[in-house]
Structure formats: C-alpha cells, structure tokens
Amino acid sequence: MDALILQVLNGLDKGGAYALIALGLTLVFGTLGVVNFAHGALFMLGAFCAVTFKKIITLEQIVLSKTELSPWGTPLEIRTPYAQQWFGDFGNVLIEYSVPFSLLLAIPVMLFIGIAMERGIIKHFYKRPHAEQILVTFGLAIVLQEIVKAFFGANPNPQPIPQIFMGAADLGVMVGMAENVITYPKWRLVYLFFSLGVIAAVFAFLRFTTFGLVVRAGMSDRETVSMLGINIDKRFTIMFGIAAVVAGLAGVMYTPILPPDYTLGMDFLVLSFIVVVVGGMGSLPGAVLAGFMLGVVQSLASMTEVKDIIPGIDQIIIYLIAVIILLVRPRGLLGKRGVMEN
Amino acid sequence: MFNIPKKDAITFVLFAIVVLTMPIWLTPFGASYPALLQKFAIYALLAVGYNLLFGLTGYLSFGHAAFLGVGSYAAVWSFKLLSMNPVLALSFAILFSGIFALAIGYISLRRSGIYFSILTLAFAQMSYKLAYSVLSPITHGETGLQLTLQDPRAIDLMFIERGSSLPTSNLFGISMSGYSGFYFTAIILLIGFFIAQKITSSPFGMMLKGIKSNENRMNYTGFNTKPYMLTVFVISGIYAGVAGGLLSITDPLAGAERMQWTASGELVLMTILGGVGTLIGPVIGAWLIKYFENIFSAWNESVLHGFFAFLPDGFEDIVVTISSKFVGEGWHLTLGLMFVLVVVFLPGGIMEGARRIGTMFKNNKDKKTKQSSDSEKGEG
C-alpha cells in the first residue's frame, strides 16, 4: 500500500511535465490546427534557458594571487563570479536559485521564439495537410536541437537544486504515518505544485479574460469568429507564444530532475503526442488528465511486483495504452467526436 | 510479367547503368569505397519501398524502422543458426518483416491520418524498447546481435569444418563484403526498383493513388480500400525488412538503435528531400543523406581551411568558424535546414526542382524558336 502511494507520487511529477507539454501541444492544435512536432524542442529550449542563465550568472573573474601559490607552485587563481562581485550576497542567492530565476529569463525568450516560429514558418502551414505540418515542424525540431548541440555540446548539463529544496520531505509523517515510509524528493514536490500552478493559470486565463474567450470561441468555430471582424490570427500567434512559454517553463523546472541535453526534446515529444492522443486531440482538460494519468501508470508499471508478472511492461505501457485508446475510442478520453478522425 | 511501358523500360535501363557504375562515377566525390556504396544501395531500396506506401497512398508511417530492425535480426539469426548464405538470410528477413508488417499494419490501418501515424509510431517504439530490454535474449540488447565462433550454423557445418575465425557472409564463395557485396546489394536494389515500377504503373498502383486522392470516393466507387492498404503496407514493410537484412549481410551486426523512431524519421526525410511520389526521388534523397552523413560529417576545420584558403586570412577564419557548424558533428543541422527549406519552398523535393528547371529551359527554348521563326517570317 505504502509502496503504491509512493509510486503514484513518483508518477505525478513526470505526469506534470507530460501535462504541461501536452497542454501546449493541444493549445496549438486547437487554435491553429497545426500538428507541431517542434513542441518537444521548445521544452528543450526552455531547459537550456536555465543552462544559459546559470552559465552567465557563474561567469567568473580570474585573478592571479600575488601572494598565495597553488600546490603546483604557480600563482593561485582566485575565481570570483561577477554576480557575486556586483551584487554581493544577492549574487550568491542568484547562483543558488539559478533554476527558479531562469523562469524570468525563459518567459520573454520563449515568447519571442514562439512568436518568431509562428510568424516565420508555421503560419504558412495552416492550410497545408497535416502530414506536411508534421514534416516541417520535424525539420524545425532537428534544426533547433542541432543549434543547441553546436553551442552546448552533447553532454548533459546538471543544474543545481536550491539548498532548501534539497533532500526529501517525509510526507508520511505529515499524515500521521511512521517516519521514512513515504519520503519524496522536495524538488519533485515543487515541480508538481509548479505544474499545477501553471495549468491553473492557463485555464484561468482562457476562462476569465476576453482574450481567452475569443480564443476558445475560435477553437470551436474559427470561421464564425473571424466573420465577427475579430482578428483571430493575431490572437492565435500570441497563443502559440504562450504555448511555447508553457513548454519552456516546464523545461526550466525539469532541469534539476533530469540534466538536459539536446535530445531531451525528441524524447519528450513522442510521449507528449501519445498524451495528447490519449487525452483527445484538441481537448485541454483531456491533455492534463492524460498527462498525469500516464505519468502515474508508467510509474506503477515500473514496480518490481508488476514487472515480475509481465516482463517489460514498464517499457511499453504508455504506447500500449495509446494503441488501445486509439482503437476503441479514437477521440481519446475527453476529445470531441470527429476531430481528425480522418 | 516483364512487359512494362517503354518509358519505364528506359528509366530502368538508365537507372541500372547509374547504379552499377557507381564505383566509377562516385570516385571523384570520394564516395566509391564499398562500405558506403553498399549503404547507398541499401538505403535507396529502403526509400523506394517506403515511397510505395507514403508516396502512393499518402499514409505517413513512423514505424518502418521496426521492420528494418526485424529484417536485420532475422538475417543475423539465419547466419548464426543455419548458414552464411545471404539468399537464405534474405528469405528469413522477408518472412519475418512480412509477418510483422502484417500484424502492425492490420491494427494501424484501422485508423487513418495522424492517428495512423501515431499507431505506427507507438508500435515502433514498443519494438525498440522491448528489443533493448526483455527481448535481450533474441536481440542481445545494447551490445547488439553478432556472430560468435560457437554459433551452430547447422547447414554450413555439414559441408565445411568450423574455422578459427569468424566467417563472413558469402554466396557460394563470393564474399558479401567489398565490391562483390556492393554488386549483390545493387542487384537487389534493381529488383526492388523494378517491382516498384510495376506496381506504380499497374491498376493496383492506380488504386493506391486513388486512395491518396480521395479515400471516400474510392469506397463509393466500390473499392474495399482496407485490403489494398494492407497489401501495400506489407510490401513496403518487406522492402524495409530486406534492407535490414542487407545491412546484416554486408556487416553482420544488428543493434536495436536501428528500430528507434528517429530512424523512421530519417527515412521520411530521404523520401521528402528527393521527391515523394516519384520513383527516382527517394533514391536521390537516400543517396544525398547517406553522402552527407559519411562525407560531410568527416569534414573538420582543417578541411574547411583548405577549402576556403583563397579567402583573405581574417575573413577565412570567420567563414571557417561559421561553416564548421554545418559540417562534421553539425551535419545534422545542415540536414534539418535543408529539409525545412524543401518542405516550405519545394514540397515536391529535388525532383520537383529538376522539373521546374526543366520547364524553364523548355520555355526559353520555345521562346527562342518562336522568335527565330517570327524573324524568318519578317524577312520573308
């Protein structure tokens, strides 16, 4: 039982990442009607915003000491990060909290990248067949990932967890269980709440702002909305930017859990497409539900008890679910009937 | 059986000449060594087969890497258990990839459009993941499946003594490595190309194009499109299986990474780059990509310095630094860019580009002849 709870928890943070990526994919699909294979790359770019931010913030000034010598007899190098020199203690905080602070960098950067992508390429593909959309965004994903590789190399870039989120929280104790029964890494807890927060923000934005209202109307009936004289295209461009930001933020916060390398995007892309399909193409709540569900299911399937019964199930469970869903209920869990059924 | 339209016959003869003389005309490009030539033939075959599905019917499969993998494993197992004979190995590759394609196709073809693509993707990923984990006894997981000195090789060992070194695949004594290996793969490619030509120019091919154009109309016209789709899916899967088998025949080592979905992605790139729906296009696409992969990726800064040596020094450095991002390790970047540009500006791929240039010339010529005839009239 305890093990079960632990596995569910373990699945939730990964599920949060799936949900966030799938949410953006669905927004783009629902508003622009575009199947975006470059969405995983946006997640990866977000992660590299964190990497870049840390690189910048830890740039060091190197001064050769006049008095002290290193063990090799050369003058000792004294390294002080510029951030520390300029901002003092705040600089140190900046370094320690580089991951959360990168969110501030990621928002404008991702918004810009998203809008540039949409204006530059995606918009020419609204009316083209889905196969061509897949192809061009797939090519774009390769380009983005190779650019990152050219700048950051092929190795994973581990990112620090701020001191106070290090270690594990003993959740069992909080609900009155014995100690050390249910412990959970604090940062994963942070990620879970963060993803829930972002999801809530996106839904609130769509629900309570006029902008969101128009976009939702456009998602269900594009023609009518443009006939009302509302410039829906501009809003859709911004939606693409927002989807990019959501993917980027998900990527930033995921870096301490999984050190990012340039292939991160492709790995998550396939899974998040599966998530979108399971949830139902075009359904936002479906994407979120399916994201968490698949995260948890995957985590449960990797329990040794389960693996003993069905060897290898942990490797394929997600794909298996996708196949079954597509066969028995092609519109997914919460999808509307008829969306892309052809 | 062999009667094909005259135009197709000419295409085939020209194609055969081009393929069989590759060791000669690829020499100036530094690409005429056997290992690369074999790859050219094998991936061309793969792309031709993929195009039968994607090009003719418009169904975008992300699962063909799985069939390639199955073909490779089947061939290596045939070597290990029975004989080093490549024809036997290919037969097993055909058998197993065919069965596999039948099963995956039967299920995936219950859906169309992007749902079909995702189903094939899911199956390919499952195969890949399983090949790496539980199926290790068959696939040897990360190390990959290879020959050992202790292999039973039941058939071969009835005739010859077990040697002290690893055997190589051979067709009654003709080695399947080196140039003879290339000619073996080239002949299989030609057979595959011929079959693809036949399919494309047959009523069956026309049905497939009808499905691509308007599947609903096909149904109201009285066709049951499912068995047509399943047939072409299996044929196309077998092409991939044969290509996988040939990879093992020329180099008996099969690894699971061949089954990853990005390998299917590369196949899509080849087909699109060359020109989807044409017979020659996918071949050109495959050759270009394999050429880049092997030649471009070996270029480094010193090669570039040699290349740009005519530029002024400072300028040369800048050009070299920038261009070095696109070759060597970074050749994938070039590939991605090329691909995006093709999809955006030239959806018909290189073949469409060639056609456009062709008509441009023709128009110019027409204009000129018209002008000259006009001027003649003027004089007369």
Add this chain to the structure above:
Amino acid sequence: MAKASENIVLHVADVHKTFGGLHALSDVDLSIEEAKTHAIIGPNGAGKSTLLNVIVGLLPPTRGAVVLDGEVLTGKKPHEINQMGVARVFQTPEIFIDLSVIDNVMVSAFAKRDGAFKLKFSKSLENEKEINQRAVKILTEFGLEDKMQEHAGSLSRGHKRRLELAMCLIQQPRILLLDEPTAGMSRHDTNTTIDLLKDIKATGMTIVIIEHDMHVVFSLADKVSVLAGGRIIAEGTPDEMRASTIVKKAYLGEAS
C-alpha cells in the same frame, strides 16, 4: 404479388434518422420504380442529402431499412452497396482531384470489372486497352474529350460534375443517385445537363434526383416526392405537385 412491386428497384422502408435530438428523417417511405426518374424536392435542410447518405451506407439509419431488388442494403459498407449497383453523384463533386480526368473514369471502370478488391500488377495500365477505350468513349459523349489528360482538380465545377457523372455511368449502375446536379450552374449549363440526363434516362436508367430547380424537375421527373422537415409531405406526378397547395406552402414559402 402486385405488378407494381415487381418494378420497384429501390425501397426505402420507414427510415428514421436522428442526429442527437434532431429528427433529420422521420417515417420516410419511398419506392423507386424501374427505368423511372424520381425527383425528391424540398427546402434546404429538409433531409434530402441525409436520405442519400443513408442509402449509400455513409450513415446508418436509426430505424428502418433500405432494400435494393429485394436485398437489404442497411448495415452494408459503402463499397458493398456500390458493388450491388448504387452509384451516386454528390452535392459537392467527389472526384480524384490529383488524377487525370481519364484516370478518374478508369478507376471507376476497374471497380465494376474487378470487384471490391483484386490485386493486379502484372499488367500495366497501358495494356488495359478495353477499359481505356470505354473511358475515352464515355468522356467523348460527355464532351470532356479534350480535357482527358488534365488534372481533375483543375476542371471547372460544372465539368467536375460531369466527370463524376461519367464515373458513375461507366459502371452501368442499377440505380443512379444525383444530389442537386445543376446547383450553381448557369441557365445554359443547366439546359445542357438536362439534355444529358434525358439521354441517360432514355437508356432505361433508374434515377433518383434531388433538385432545387423546378425547371429541371419538371423536364425530367416521372414522379416527385416532397420532403420537408424530414417527412414526405406529398407525392405524385409533376403536374399534381405543381397544383398542390401543401407543396406551395412548404416549398415556395421557404424559397421566397
């Protein structure tokens, strides 16, 4: 059995079709007689296209059945229904826009000759002389002979309709269903189409035609059924319909 029922080719028996709460068709009962042209008229949204969709197997009826020559069509797949001899021209032309005009017709001819599924790749298209000649012949009759090598997608709307008609007729169907074959046509084109359809009718073809244009209906139909709100509200000869007040109210009221 009565003599009349022997001549009935297609029987739509008590068909209902609902979409959610919407009753698109209620108690629709129609008998289509051999070699006759049966027109179905009615205001927009009356359910005319839905009726054809039920007949060709695109939509399953909620209740009721469709019977062709004594065989129940309901529950069969579209291709099976076509193979039994039902051919349809759609309201918006459904053709193979990426294929040449002649290939469109040839595909159709293959379906008739070879059935729903037959793998043929030993013989190339060029050698399918007989099918090719038939295609050329029918396209010539339809005045499309100089467009045969063009992409079907590049044809004008009127020509696309004609092509679709040719695709149906080369199959020599038992019954031909036409969904507003003259919609959006000029007077002149409409008249040519009427002539064409008259010729087809003269071959003894059984035709169901959905039409808005009364001129077309009165030139061709032997019998008219009026559909409004998913129900058949009147049925009779064209002259009877012309005189009927119910029809005027339901139909002309909407049209004005």
